[in-house]
Amino acid sequence: MKTYTASITVTLRRAILDVQGKAVEHALHSLHMPALGNVRIGKHIELDVQAPDKETAHGLVMDACSKLLSNPVMEDFSVHIMEKASGVPA
Amino acid sequence: MKTYTASITVTLRRAILDVQGKAVEHALHSLHMPALGNVRIGKHIELDVQAPDKETAHGLVMDACSKLLSNPVMEDFSVHIMEKASGVPA
Numbered sequence: 001m002k003t004y005t006a007s008i009t010v011t012l013r014r015a016i017l018d019v020q021g022k023a024v025e026h027a028l029h030s031l032h033m034p035a036l037g038n039v040r041i042g043k044h045i046e047l048d049v050q051a052p053d054k055e056t057a058h059g060l061v062m063d064a065c066s067k068l069l070s071n072p073v074m075e076d077f078s079v080h081i082m083e084k085a086s087g088v089p090a
Numbered sequence: 091m092k093t094y095t096a097s098i099t100v101t102l103r104r105a106i107l108d109v110q111g112k113a114v115e116h117a118l119h120s121l122h123m124p125a126l127g128n129v130r131i132g133k134h135i136e137l138d139v140q141a142p143d144k145e146t147a148h149g150l151v152m153d154a155c156s157k158l159l160s161n162p163v164m165e166d167f168s169v170h171i172m173e174k175a176s177g178v179p180a
Contacts, residue, residue, distance in 0.1 A: 006126075009134050024135075027158055035150055036096075038138040044099050045114070048128040060125055068117055 003084040004049045004057040010070045010077045011042035045069060048084065057081050093174040094139045094147040100160045100167045101132035135159060138174065147171050 012018050021039040028036045051057035061079050070077045102108050111129040118126045141147035151169050160167045 011134065011136070024158070025137075028154055031154075031157060033150065033154055035140040036137050036154055037140075038136075040136045042134040042136070044101065044132040044134040046101070046128075046130045046132070047115075047126050050125045050127075060123065064118055064121075064123055064126055067121060069114070 001050050001052060002057075004051060004054065005082050005084045006045075006047050006049055006057065006061040007080045007082070008045040008047070008061065008065060008069060008077055009042060010045065010065070010075050012040060012075055016074050042075075043069075049081070054081055054083070091140050091142060094141060094144060095172050095174045096135075096137050096139055096147065096151040097170045097172070098135040098137075098151065098155060098159060098167055099132060100135065100155070100165050101130060102165055106164050132165075133159075139171070144171055144173070 018040050020041045024041065025037055025039040028039070047061070049057040049060055051060060058079060058081050061081065065077045065079065066072060108130050110131045114131065115127055115129040118129070137151075139147040139150055141150060148169060148171050151171065155167045155169065156162060
């Protein structure tokens with residue numbers, strides 16, 4: 001068994017209005033940063049996976065994403081799996 | 091002026107207890123996924139930047155991160171700037 005680190009990004013689909021993003025965009029403009037716009041806010045999830053190989057780890061994380069971590073109606077997700085460097089504290 | 095896309099990841103510092111992450115970890119274990127653990131939840135922010143060059147765009151985004159998008163006491167952030175492909179709808 002190896003330990004892998006999964007980095008997951010969950011984003012609202014483009015067709016869905018991102019009200020949190022709109023609020024942040026408005027706040028940026030109020031802070032005199034008109035060059036920034038089109039703000040979209042999503043979630044970034046990091047977790048450790050115990051698995052015999054990278055493919056199994058990827059499968060476990062995809063399963064967790066579709067069952068719990070994202071709402072498949074409104075959100076998309078992307079998964080990136082890295083082998084955890086040994087000896088590095090979590 | 092060019093348009094750049096900034097991808098920002100805001101994460102809680104390691105020393106700060108991530109209660110949302112703990113709740114998700116508990117839910118994953120309840121869903122019979124014991125191989126997943128050490129869950130940390132952060133924010134993923136995407137935005138467009140109008141700037142003459144990549145360095146200026148990076149500076150504008152770093153400024154926005156430290157002033158509004160992250161809490162410097164509790165959170166770390168990383169910024170990645172890409173040139174926006176022309177002709178691709180936002």
